[in-house]
Structure formats: structure tokens, C-alpha cells
Amino acid sequence: MRRNFLPILGLLSLFVLGSCSADRDPKIASLKHAVEVADSQLLDAAAELDTTNCFPRSLMPKFRAVDAKDWTSGFFPGSLWQCYRFTGDEKLLAEARKYTDRLEGIQYYKGTHDLGFMVFCSFGQQMETLHDQHSEEVIVEAAKSLISRCDPRIGLIRSWDFGEWNYPVIIDNMMNLEMLFWASKHTGDPVYRDVAVRHADITMKNHFRDDASSFHVVSYNDDGTVESRGTFQGYSDSSAWARGQAWGLYGYTMCYRETGDEKYLKHAERIADFIMRHPNTPADRIPYWDYNAPNIPDAPRDASAAAVISSALFELSTLVPEGEGKKYFDYAETLLMNLSSDAYLAGKGTNGGFILMHSVGHLPADSEIDTPLNYADYYYLEAIGRYLSLRGLDPRRI
Template identity: 55%
Template sequence: MNKILVSILGITLTAGIARAQKINVSKAFASAEKQTDVLLSEIKKDTLAQRKNQVSPRTVENGQFKMVVSRDWTSGFFPGELWFFYEYTKNPKWLELARTYTEKIKKEQWNTGTHDLGFMIYCSFGNGYRLTKDSAYRSVIIQAAKSLSKRFNPVAGVIKSWDHNEDKWKYPVIIDNMMNLELLFEATKLTGDSSFYKIAISHANTTMKNHFRPDFSSWHVLDYDTQTGKVRQKVTAQGYSDESAWARGQAWALYGFTMCYRETGNKIYLSQAKSIASFILNNKSTPEDGIPYWDYNDPGIPNVSRDASAAAITASALYELSGYAGSEGYRAAADKILTSLNKSYTSKAGENRGFILAHSTGHRPAHSEVDVPINYADYYYLEALLRSRK
């Protein structure tokens, strides 16, 4: 008789058996390609965006198609999607488009005013280099890592996230910042310069020490004192409250520490990722389909928006984690989330101006991008589809 090991997201797992529906990756990619063709046509029609030097599609909000300039934190996701299409199909059409849209954000390699260079440069140039080994892309990655490193404070031991709202905080560090460490790890591999690696390790270790509650949920924003290295305050910017668990923040944390284990082999990061996964997968507020509400602690649940982007990030991270943790549970949970996204959260053909997923929540407290399609949801959805095949 098989012994029941665990039950998460409504999936009963037995020894060596995981009952979860498998997604048809080929069909999902074909549908996503058609949607992206629509999106590309929308970009061509947006002449105002071209005049404003807007280079990448971000969302559709209140019926308005929105493009962004290269310095926007989301500018690298659409080029990354195009690289994923090329990776899956090997179609030269997607290679040419990926190169074109990646080139549009090249100048951001010199941007020292943001912590988001990992999102901007690694999702675009990083995927491009991985798939083509183009030496020009290698140079951009290295320069971007140098720019990001300038935001590191050795006393606090972390990379500063934001330069704005100094009336609220002095040296803010958000959980999202874990995602930008991959750029630094890659730069060390490309150059042999360990300084990038050491900064990434310091940031990860300090975040692991200070950013998490006993249940392994994460605060959104920590404010550091750069004279002493101590934490001044723990607050939120995009969550329901300072003490709540903002859904996308938990997804960033899971993905970030899983990636840190991949890059270092240090089991403390694997343990951290597994604990974060436990918080996410066993949270009682999550609906049966596995797609979380925008914040796990919003008292308005179930009458509040979901966040398909948090779900896509989580699914992608769980697929990777399943390869390290030796647990069928992570892959089964990822399969269920991905199947739910594909079945109930994808745009109908031709809708949402060509964005792939619907029903993401960007910044609910600011009433911004609530229940909308958004590019980072699409990026991690495609990545999850690719990872699901392994």
C-alpha cells in the first residue's frame, strides 16, 4: 500500500505518485505565438509610443494599450518572451524579433539608478546570450552587473532598491531584489571576477536573515541604516499592510532562493526555498485552482483580485525546485498552477491586445494595474511552460 506523503493545492501525493493534470505545451505555445503576433501588430500601430521612444509593451489598463521606455523596470520581459519563442520553436522569425527588441534596451547597461537591471538586462540579453553566445550580449551583461554593483552598501550588506520616497525610508530593500542577483552570478561566471558573486551572496544572506517571519512569509520593504547595518523598519509598498504577505513578493522570494541554490550549491538556500514553498502551497487563503489572491492576508478575500503573475512566477520556480528537492509535490503543484493558468487565465484569441495571460495585479494599493494582462506574467508563464518539459 502506498503511504500518503502530503496534500497540497488539493493534489494528493503518494509515494512516487503525483496525481496532477499535464499541460499540452505544444498547444499552449502555439496559442501564445498567435497572441504575440497580435501584440506585435498593436506595437506597430502605436505611433505615439514610437515618438515617445517607448520600446516594450507592458499592459492594457482601462482599455489603453501601454508601452514603456527602456528604463522602465519591465522593459526586458517582452524581449525575453521572444527569446523563449525562439528557444521552443527554433523559428528564425522569433530570433530576428528577439534581437530587435533586445537591442532597444541596450543603453540600460549603464543605468546605476535602478536595482532592476536583472529584470531589464538578464531577461533580455541574458536569454539572448544563453541561446546564441553572442559576444556583444556578453559585454552588456558584464557592464550591467558593474552598474548594479554600484548600488551595494557593504555595511548594510545589501543592494539598494529605490532612490525615491526618501521621506518614507532611507535605504529601502525590497524582496523583489532577490531576482536581480542572477545577473551578478552570471557576471562572475563570464569574467572570473568574484566580486559580483560576493555581492550576490551578501545580499541573499542578509535578506534571509532579516526579511522573513517565523512562518517564512516575507515583508515587502526593509529600510536599513547604512551606518550600523541595522534594520530601521519593516513595511510594505504594494501589499495590503506592513504585516501582510503580498503574493508576488512571496513568489519572488521562492524564485530567488531557488536560483541562489542553483548558482552556489549552498543548501541553506535550498532549505529557505523549501520553507517559502511550504508557506505558499499550504496557505489556506489560496483558492482550489492554485492562483493566489493578490495578498494572502487581504480581509476582503474572496472578493478581491487574483494575481496570475504571482502564480506564473511560483510555477516556474517550483519546476526548478522540484529538480533539486527530490519531491514530486513541487512538480505536481507547478503542474496544477500551470494548468489553471492555461485553462482559465489565458486571454481569448485576439483579446487583451495580444497579451497572453489575464487577471494579474500590479499595484493594488495605488489602484494601478489591477486585474489586467501584464508582460511579466506572460514571461514567467512561458518560462514555466519550457521548464515543465524537463
């Protein structure tokens, strides 16, 4: 979710055009505008739910608000914290505190695998901003709740408690492991890290095809053998759901950062290669909702997948051997700049207060299609932060 990129600024000369000053760089100007839009939009969305205990999630097409137990509840407060660090806007700070407070108590909830999204993207961002002990305590409790969903016979954190699967695990769950790595480092207890590593290893073994594309859902029998492989949100059991590819790329990049285990780096590079070389990738590189969608080029795009991919590739560009990062940086930069164009970036006062347009939540269920999504905004802001850090730029001075 987060990484301080400033220590690797010595790598910048390998892949950044340093000759153009920031104040004359059209890319930086574009991101400056995007941050201004984000500040305005986030405050609009916050005001929409000022007197409730809910969180903005999407437009369907009307404004969709959710409660704390929704898997997306942590993204909006996390976006507020990120944008506050970009701008110093005290109004954003007040809203970030308020919306994070609405998640108080969710750290004890054991009915979901998405506590990483819910807690580490909210209290984790608060911790990074305020360095407060309370956020640390909340995150540790959330990590305890999350590992309670791991059956030691199977070695994986169970994803869903619904459906006809025996023990479903979705590729999205790779994103929730970062909180476990943090908890082990913070407490000195290896149990969280051990669960994360075993989950990542078994997922790498069973979730991926030979071309590094991913199944969405793999279900396990009680003895740990695979019951089934398929999809829930993608086009078909054999297709490559775009956001699933993004989750995998981000997750294994993070696992390498946290462990230094080369197998995770190599796997992340294989996933990146699948994404960057796929023949169905459109010219602007914002992927269709599924790489095998039947109605390409008329299939909906998924800006949320693009935002996650961009953020992940910026980090991956810093982790590969010297000289190999440029291709990842360049691809991530192209995604970020296209997301920052009028084609995807909302105008102030529009789009229900969300920042990006044109994402897809769950197309097979006819849910959240070609709409803004709060997690698209979150990872878009994270990608901006990583990009500016790699450029050696302070967001408040661009």
C-alpha cells in the first residue's frame, strides 16, 4: 500500500527525464490539476454523507453509500489521508479523521478477509500521517482477526463465507497480506508473516496459469487439495479478469519488498509481462474489464485496474536489477497520465464527488459498470504519490 521512495532517488537517472524543470513539465502540470480536482471532489463526497455513518462507494447510477462492514469502507478515508498529505488542506484532515473514526471497532470483525483493505488503507494511512499509537493498535488487532480466517490444514486465509464453494480463496486476498507483514515487523511476532508467506506461496502455485494469468476463485477441499478453479467477477472461468491481474501484480511486488524472496519478484515480473504484452490491451493501455471480454473493442474499460497496475509498476520499477526498471516506470507513467486526462479524470463538481470515471465493479452481476469506484480513486492517488516521489518532487510544491 505504501512505500517511501525517496531512498531510491539515485535510480532516477536511469528512467526519468530530469532535464525538464517541474514547473514547465506538462506531466507535472497534469498531476497538479488532478490533485486539485481530488481535493475538491473528496470534500464534496464527504459532505454528501456528513450526517451519516456511511462511506461513499460508487454511482449505480445513484450515489451508493455503504457501512463499515463493506469491503470498500477503508478506501475513502485512505484517499482523504493521501490527498491531505498532498495539499495540507485542513478540511481534508478533519474529514479524514472523521471517516477513519467511523471504522472504529471493525478491527475485531472476523467475517471478512478484506480487513487489509478496510483497516490498513484507513488506519494505516492515518498512522503514516500522524504516527499515532492508536492506529498501530487497531492494525495489530485487525491482523489478529484476519489470521483467524486461516485454516492451518489448508494454509490459506478463507475469502468468502457464502456460495457453494468449500473453501474459496480469491486473488484479491493477496492485497490483504501487507497488513500481516507490517504486524510482524511491529510486534516482533512472526505468526503474521508466516501466514502471509504461506498464503502467497500456495496462491502462486494454484491460482496462476502458464502464461501468468490468474483465476479469480480457487476453492480447496479440507485436505488442502484444489476443489475448483474459476471466476465470480470475470467473463469466464478461463478468462483473465483485469482487476484480478492487477491484484496479483501488486500483491507479489509487495511480497518481494517485504521478504526479499526472489521467487516473488520473478512472479511479479511474469504478471507484468502478461499485462504489458497482452494483444487486447487498447492504445491508451487502460484495460478492458476482462482481457478476454467478448465484445472488445466495445467492452467497458476498468480504470480501477489501471490505477492498481500503475501504482504496482512504479514500485516494481524500483525493485528489479539496475537498468531494468525503465520499462515498468514508463508503462506506469503512461497509465497515470492517461488516467489524468479528461477521458478519465472527472471535472470538479461532477461524478458524484469521485475522482476517476469509467471503472467496472462486477459486470456479470450487472453491478457498478462504467462507474466511479472508491478504490480506483485510492490507488490512483497512491500512484500519483509514488510517481512524484520517484521524480523527487514534493506534492505540496508542484
